[in-house]
Amino acid sequence: MPSRQRTSPEGAPPRRRLISALAAVVFLALLAAPLVIRHLASASDAGNVALSGSVALERYGFVFEEVSRPAGIRFRHEPPDLDAKLEPIMPLVAAYGAAVSVVDVDRDGWQDLYATTSAIGGHNALYRNLGDGTFKDVAGRLGLADVNREATGVSIGAVWGDYDNDGYEDVFVYKWGRPELFRNDRGRGFTRVSERLGLPAWINANTAVWFDFDADGWLDLFVGCFYPADVDLWNLPHTRIMPESFEYAQDGGRNYLLRNRGDGSFEEIGEAAGLRATRWTLAAAAADVDRDGDPDLFVANDYGINELYLNEGDGRFREIGRAAGVARSPKSGMNASFGDVFNRGEWALYVSNISEPGVLIHGNDLWVPTHAAGAEPGYQNVAGALGVELAGFAFGAQFGDLNNDGWLDLFVTNGYVSGETRDSYWYDYSLVAGGHRNIIADAGNWPALRGRSLSGYQEDRVWLNDGAGRFRNVTRAVGAANTYDGRAVAFVDLWNRGVLDAVVANQRGPLLVYRTAATREHGWIELALEGTRSNRSAIGAEIHLYATGQQQLRQIEGGNGFAAQNQRRAHFGLGTTTALDSVVVRWPSGTVQTITAPAVNMLHTIREPE
Amino acid sequence: MTFDRRLAAPLLITLILIGAHWSFGMLRGYEAIALAIVSTVVTEFVLRRVLTGQPPQLASAYISGISITILVRSPLLWPYALGGVISVMSKYVLRTRRGHLWNPSNFGICALLFLAPYAVAPLSVQWGNNLWPMLVIWAVGLFTIWRARRAHITIAYVLSFFLFALVRSLITGSSYAAEVAPITGPMYQLFALFMITDPKTTVSSTWGAVAVAILVALVETLFRLAEVIYAPFYALFLVGPSALLAEIWWTSVAKRRHPEAPAAAALVGNGGTAAEPLR
Numbered sequence: 001m002p003s004r005q006r007t008s009p010e011g012a013p014p015r016r017r018l019i020s021a022l023a024a025v026v027f028l029a030l031l032a033a034p035l036v037i038r039h040l041a042s043a044s045d046a047g048n049v050a051l052s053g054s055v056a057l058e059r060y061g062f063v064f065e066e067v068s069r070p071a072g073i074r075f076r077h078e079p080p081d082l083d084a085k086l087e088p089i090m091p092l093v094a095a096y097g098a099a100v101s102v103v104d105v106d107r108d109g110w111q112d113l114y115a116t117t118s119a120i121g122g123h124n125a126l127y128r129n130l131g132d133g134t135f136k137d138v139a140g141r142l143g144l145a146d147v148n149r150e151a152t153g154v155s156i157g158a159v160w161g162d163y164d165n166d167g168y169e170d171v172f173v174y175k176w177g178r179p180e181l182f183r184n185d186r187g188r189g190f191t192r193v194s195e196r197l198g199l200p201a202w203i204n205a206n207t208a209v210w211f212d213f214d215a216d217g218w219l220d221l222f223v224g225c226f227y228p229a230d231v232d233l234w235n236l237p238h239t240r241i242m243p244e245s246f247e248y249a250q251d252g253g254r255n256y257l258l259r260n261r262g263d264g265s266f267e268e269i270g271e272a273a274g275l276r277a278t279r280w281t282l283a284a285a286a287a288d289v290d291r292d293g294d295p296d297l298f299v300a301n302d303y304g305i306n307e308l309y310l311n312e313g314d315g316r317f318r319e320i321g322r323a324a325g326v327a328r329s330p331k332s333g334m335n336a337s338f339g340d341v342f343n344r345g346e347w348a349l350y351v352s353n354i355s356e357p358g359v360l361i362h363g364n365d366l367w368v369p370t371h372a373a374g375a376e377p378g379y380q381n382v383a384g385a386l387g388v389e390l391a392g393f394a395f396g397a398q399f400g401d402l403n404n405d406g407w408l409d410l411f412v413t414n415g416y417v418s419g420e421t422r423d424s425y426w427y428d429y430s431l432v433a434g435g436h437r438n439i440i441a442d443a444g445n446w447p448a449l450r451g452r453s454l455s456g457y458q459e460d461r462v463w464l465n466d467g468a469g470r471f472r473n474v475t476r477a478v479g480a481a482n483t484y485d486g487r488a489v490a491f492v493d494l495w496n497r498g499v500l501d502a503v504v505a506n507q508r509g510p511l512l513v514y515r516t517a518a519t520r521e522h523g524w525i526e527l528a529l530e531g532t533r534s535n536r537s538a539i540g541a542e543i544h545l546y547a548t549g550q551q552q553l554r555q556i557e558g559g560n561g562f563a564a565q566n567q568r569r570a571h572f573g574l575g576t577t578t579a580l581d582s583v584v585v586r587w588p589s590g591t592v593q594t595i596t597a598p599a600v601n602m603l604h605t606i607r608e609p610e
Numbered sequence: 611m612t613f614d615r616r617l618a619a620p621l622l623i624t625l626i627l628i629g630a631h632w633s634f635g636m637l638r639g640y641e642a643i644a645l646a647i648v649s650t651v652v653t654e655f656v657l658r659r660v661l662t663g664q665p666p667q668l669a670s671a672y673i674s675g676i677s678i679t680i681l682v683r684s685p686l687l688w689p690y691a692l693g694g695v696i697s698v699m700s701k702y703v704l705r706t707r708r709g710h711l712w713n714p715s716n717f718g719i720c721a722l723l724f725l726a727p728y729a730v731a732p733l734s735v736q737w738g739n740n741l742w743p744m745l746v747i748w749a750v751g752l753f754t755i756w757r758a759r760r761a762h763i764t765i766a767y768v769l770s771f772f773l774f775a776l777v778r779s780l781i782t783g784s785s786y787a788a789e790v791a792p793i794t795g796p797m798y799q800l801f802a803l804f805m806i807t808d809p810k811t812t813v814s815s816t817w818g819a820v821a822v823a824i825l826v827a828l829v830e831t832l833f834r835l836a837e838v839i840y841a842p843f844y845a846l847f848l849v850g851p852s853a854l855l856a857e858i859w860w861t862s863v864a865k866r867r868h869p870e871a872p873a874a875a876a877l878v879g880n881g882g883t884a885a886e887p888l889r
Contacts, residue, residue: 016660016661019660019661020661020702020703023657023661023699023702023703024703026699027696027699027700027703030692030695030696030699031696031721031725033692034692034722034725034726034729035725037688037726037729038726038728041728328639329639355685356731357727357728357729357731358723358727358728358730358731358839358840359731359839360683360731361683361684361685361729361730361731362685363685363686383685384685384686389685390685390728424837426839427834427837427838427839428784428788428837430792430839431784431788431789431791431792432788432791434791434792434794434795434796434797434798435787435788435790435791435792435794435795436741436744436791436794436795439787439788439790439791439794440791442787444785445785445787445788445791446785446788447782447783447784447785447788448783448784
């Protein structure tokens, strides 16, 4: 049907030409939209500029000071030197092993730090807190230093828990090599009891979590592995050791679940309990996500989907990651941290992934529950909406109330490989990443790194929770803008001041200790728990704090984040609240204990009722 | 009742989309799929009506939406909407009298990658690890474009890619397997089967189209030597319209010289291939 419009001499209706011109303008505006969005995003990121300490303290309520050297901590992680066949891409493979975990090893009331290194012959360090602001490495004296040997592999991380309920926390050192369990002999030394674990002689573990899954009062242990157990990275018969896929790999190591028999020995029941996946596990954390009274388990996997295991209460776990929504899209899971970010008395979950502009933008996940107590878990990712999605090549993360305002803030470490140059390896990485498994899986096919970086020199991130549904990047303002290749971060009140200090372990870099100065306008309370019917470390205990209509939730962790473990004490910031209604402790045994109106600005020691 | 062959590609790509997401969860999510498709379809509907008064090419817009969904990866939602709208708008804004110049999906994806790298990345991973899905997609895809008489373009491109991969390997020192690796992934399957075969991105004659495909592979190699990750998209972005403009110029010159000769094959704007390409 012919157009009824009047046409111009050129043949096109004038109205249509006008609309065409208008469309062109709109088109140009749309092309400019990404630039505008970027500008607006950077404007809202204005808090991420360096400030003087006093200004940052006034503006954000806290500021960090890096004090490792004056504190006497001069620890540097060294990577493993693996089989020469991997030499062209050695930094990509030898990219793990910087870990930090917190323990009060001798029960003197001061929190100590255990840091791992990964070079053959390198010594792990146990920095005993002397209580005067300084630390002393006592790992050699106590027998925890010399664990990185050619015959037994190297450390990747460590988690502490009182597995024998003698009051002193023991340590499990997970390795690419022989896993080690050391029993704490009343703070005076450690005895190696690794043979009682029931684990294979050699595994390539990247994470471990203490938790009492069967609520029998004895701590059990989950161990997550990266490479299969038959891979000895120092003696490779071939170079086919890389994952079969970057998003769907299932040829990693199997994971283990060690049930504590209560007699000092463990029974490996992983497969029988339902842990049958062989993905490339990097991190794990436990929490009672369905609020049925027993701890469930989240497993973060590189090169694929994550796993969420519901504790069925009968010694078995049921994997529900896909159904719950946390495992529908494969990413590069590298962290698992639980926290009650909205103060609703339920666990949100932060999982870090890779975000490299223009190359690979997984985005980190902040999964918030959408289910009611006791219902089948479901989650929604709100990382983008809250502003904690894009960090970098992200590894360890922790929730903690850094300014004591009553809301959990977030610290995320970043950076994979900072090479000799800042030239990027990403192009070469993308070559093989898109290829078939026969190409990817063989390290011999990978282009040589040649000193280049892969998401190197990235700053860590500190996001401040404003309590109104947004997190604000304050990294530079509060003094946390280091560009080492961050791996683990742990929160701990190192100087017993009622504030959370941060300790960051960097791959091929120093252990950084950030002493926190927090505003005095905000109150706090800390709780040190000791189980009696429950495991003595009280790992898995949930603490609900109630004050003037608000509630907060913490738990005692047996390892979380990435290659990290926070202090066992629960720390709450209280904002301007000066009086509490109550604190309710739900012990792993099921016992519920209520402390009415506990005093604020002090540490409380709470013992489980017999 | 006969099967409308123009529906072959939309159906095939839809099946790939559903299969890929159901099996591997490889897409951003259903909301991204819906957003991209709604964006392209609505834009097509409005612009086609307003600017030409003709019925909208909804199948084409639908394919553009799916293409954006498959080939773009972003944790954010807005790139899917913006990419969809830009893709379709490019058809109506960037055109000659004989039709548009860019493959809409290629334009939209390049615009996003160039202007919003902080939010967008290209599809760069596999569809699972098995050989069979890859072979099935190649087989069905090749059959589809063979029926559409466009297989020569894909074959020329793939052979050129393998040849230039060897050249790159010799120049860079990387293994040949690494240089060949990208073409074993899904991004290249979609690119080689459905994007470069778009009549809008190449010339009309068979050998001319073969030459353009080889030229795309050559320019891609130059981008790759410069370590540009989006090399195939950018190569097609440059070569496709250039080839079309060259053909238009050449045709007009020939027509001026030989006004009595029949017009060159009216490829531009014909859209009349048996299978719709990625748009």
